[in-house]
Amino acid sequence: NPPPPPPPPAAVKKEMAVKTLQQGYNPIHIGIIPHIARNAVAMSGIRVMGEPCSSLINSLFSNNPNRQMVSFLGDFTASIIAASLSMPFNQAFNYLAVTPKSSAGDIVGFLDTQYFDKTASGGRKISKRLLRDLFMRIAYNAPQLTTFVVIERAMLEAFCDDDDGK
Helix, strand or coil, X not given: CCCCCCCCHHHHHHHHHHHHCCCCCCCCCCCHHHHHHHHHHHHHHHHHHHHHHHHHHHHHCCCCCCHHHHHHHHHHHHHHHHHXXXXXXXXXXXXXXXXXXXXXXXXHHHXXXXXXXXXXXXXXXXXXXXXXXXXXXXXXHHHHHHHHHHHHHHHHHHHCCCCCCC
């Protein structure tokens, strides 16, 4: 019997691509560092900036006695800031998740080409992709992070005896 014919080139490319992907059961990959950084920045952002943002909102609307509304607006503002600060880490993670055999230098180059365009005079300007990605990150994460804080506050008020959350 003659040997079977070789597979078509497209099938070979697909097989090679599948072999180079990270296995789902093994979470350790070059993308884990931006993944952890993204989550740490987002979550610590609402923790660190929540009170200062609430204080700022309270000073802007000093005639508003609604403490819950001021807290909500402060948390939402802090969530917008946290989502913005976590955006480069999110994009680095996304890049590394789909780009096998990447390095840290590749991430810097990717972010540079994505977020800055060259002007005719040789300078650099912020690209529309940066604004798009920033908008998308804020639109996705700010409501989510704010909801986490609102639920946490509601649980603390419902189940804790004093203001310290104990």
